[in-house]
Amino acid sequence: MTEPDDTEGGVPRSARWLVGVVLVALLVPGLAGFDVWPLTGWRLFSLSRRETQTNWVLEAADADGATREVSLEELPLGYRHAEWPMTDLLGQSTRQRDEVCEDLLAAVADVHPATVELRLVRDHQRLVPEHGDWVVAHDPEVFHSCQV
Amino acid sequence: MPGLTVARIRVLWHETLWGPETAARLVVAHTGLTVLIGARIVLGSYRQLAATPRALVDPVPLLFWLDRMPPVPVFVGLQVVGGIAALVAVIAIVGRLGVARVAFAVAWVCYLVLAGLRGSRGKVLHNDLLLVWASAPFLLAPIKVDWRDRIPRRIYGWPIRVSTVVIALIYAFAGYHKLRRSGIDWVTGDNMRYVMLWGPSIGHAAWDDLARWVGEHLWAARASAAFILGLEITFPVVLVYRRLQPLYAVAAVFLHITTWFVLGLDYWAWAITVPLVLVDWPAAAAWLRRRLEQGRPEPVEVGMAESGMARGERQERAEREEVAPRWS
Numbered sequence: 001m002t003e004p005d006d007t008e009g010g011v012p013r014s015a016r017w018l019v020g021v022v023l024v025a026l027l028v029p030g031l032a033g034f035d036v037w038p039l040t041g042w043r044l045f046s047l048s049r050r051e052t053q054t055n056w057v058l059e060a061a062d063a064d065g066a067t068r069e070v071s072l073e074e075l076p077l078g079y080r081h082a083e084w085p086m087t088d089l090l091g092q093s094t095r096q097r098d099e100v101c102e103d104l105l106a107a108v109a110d111v112h113p114a115t116v117e118l119r120l121v122r123d124h125q126r127l128v129p130e131h132g133d134w135v136v137a138h139d140p141e142v143f144h145s146c147q148v
Numbered sequence: 149m150p151g152l153t154v155a156r157i158r159v160l161w162h163e164t165l166w167g168p169e170t171a172a173r174l175v176v177a178h179t180g181l182t183v184l185i186g187a188r189i190v191l192g193s194y195r196q197l198a199a200t201p202r203a204l205v206d207p208v209p210l211l212f213w214l215d216r217m218p219p220v221p222v223f224v225g226l227q228v229v230g231g232i233a234a235l236v237a238v239i240a241i242v243g244r245l246g247v248a249r250v251a252f253a254v255a256w257v258c259y260l261v262l263a264g265l266r267g268s269r270g271k272v273l274h275n276d277l278l279l280v281w282a283s284a285p286f287l288l289a290p291i292k293v294d295w296r297d298r299i300p301r302r303i304y305g306w307p308i309r310v311s312t313v314v315i316a317l318i319y320a321f322a323g324y325h326k327l328r329r330s331g332i333d334w335v336t337g338d339n340m341r342y343v344m345l346w347g348p349s350i351g352h353a354a355w356d357d358l359a360r361w362v363g364e365h366l367w368a369a370r371a372s373a374a375f376i377l378g379l380e381i382t383f384p385v386v387l388v389y390r391r392l393q394p395l396y397a398v399a400a401v402f403l404h405i406t407t408w409f410v411l412g413l414d415y416w417a418w419a420i421t422v423p424l425v426l427v428d429w430p431a432a433a434a435w436l437r438r439r440l441e442q443g444r445p446e447p448v449e450v451g452m453a454e455s456g457m458a459r460g461e462r463q464e465r466a467e468r469e470e471v472a473p474r475w476s
């Protein structure tokens with residue numbers, strides 16, 4: 001053994017302090033259930049899923065009026081989590097909504113160059129059984145839009 | 149007797165945190181975690197995050213001062229420094245060099261920052277956090293360890309014991325919040341059916357048909373939910389019944405691999421960290437070697453159990469009494 005045994009059992013005092021800090025950092029947010037990353041409440045998949053959900057969807061419109069849904073998976077990595085910033089837009093100003101929309105429009109226009117308008121859509125979805133299969137019923141609501 | 153109970157709890161708590169382990173187990177766990185941290189640093193898709201527009205950046209509290217993603221050279225720099233530090237740490241741990249502690253700390257901090265940057269896009273990400281927290285005790289783990297020392301000692305044991313506690317707490321909290329926020333309906337209701345049928349909010353399942361099959365068979369969905377919640381909420385049992393640690397490690401690996409299949413979610417760091425810490429690999433290898441040599445099974449003492457711990461206690465007692473150990 002080469003480490004100083006300055007406490008009973010040979011565990012250094014510094015190690016005991018570290019362990020105390022780590023345990024407190026885990027226990028407090030873990031019990032209370034809050035997130036101050038990297039402290040976290042570990043609320044993984046903790047809310048029950050239902051047959052309904054609201055998704056944020058990007059709808060790109062061309063000059064001729066044709067529209068298409070653009071998956072975030074089509075965009076670069078930095079845009080893939082855009083659903084969460086979009087969710088936050090509910091309580092934000094028009095300027096902030098424009099900023100997010102225009103940033104997304106630039107990325108969408110790179111993928112689909114004919115795009116002239118981007119709509120941020122709240123899609124209220126319901127999963128329904130139909131002829132032995134499950135299909136998604138959509139109820140889209142345009143939340144914000146921006147143009148090239 | 150209440151006094152006895154309190155005393156027993158104190159002893160149990162003490163042994164849980166500060167119990168003995170072998171040097172070989174410490175070296176394997178420490179090296180394995182370092183390799184995993186290095187791999188996550190080097191192989192992760194980080195530099196692409198530099199292109200995230202400012203409006204979509206929501207920094208995690210650890211990186212609260214950022215108002216945008218750093219440029220590509222910062223990501224690459226963190227990856228290079230972290231990767232080299234992890235490599236140096238591995239060499240130094242195996243070679244018993246003092247620089248191992250600093251190198252491990254540098255790699256750990258680089259990994260923490262990179263994971264924080266990846267999580268600075270509005271959603272709380274847990275993918276890297278189990279590894280971050282489970283490896284935190286190893287920041288002060290003993291370095292100049294004689295791995296040929298086969299006597300379990302407390303000085304070797306505490307990083308592994310504390311890391312095990314961290315892992316058990318993390319799983320228990322995950323289960324606790326499912327019960328707290330959704331109740332037992334999380335298992336008995338249609339929750340898992342809809343988890344499978346809706347799929348992940350980001351990405352897609354690696355095995356769509358399996359997810360769909362589970363979603364369409366309510367019994368399978370409920371059994372899956374019961375398995376997940378049961379595993380998580382009972383995880384601290386491994387702190388009392390250490391013999392169960394390999395079993396829980398296997399169950400956790402199964403959970404995270406199937407999560408990847410049905411939801412496409414990257415919990416590989418969890419799937420590797422848990423067995424690295426919970427399984428005594430040198431003891432398992434020794435047991436397997438003996439079994440192969442003898443061609444017949446022996447009583448399992450894959451280190452995980454009270455048998456390994458009791459042996460360690462006997463050795464310590466023997467040392468204290470200046471009695472030569474009966475095994476070496």
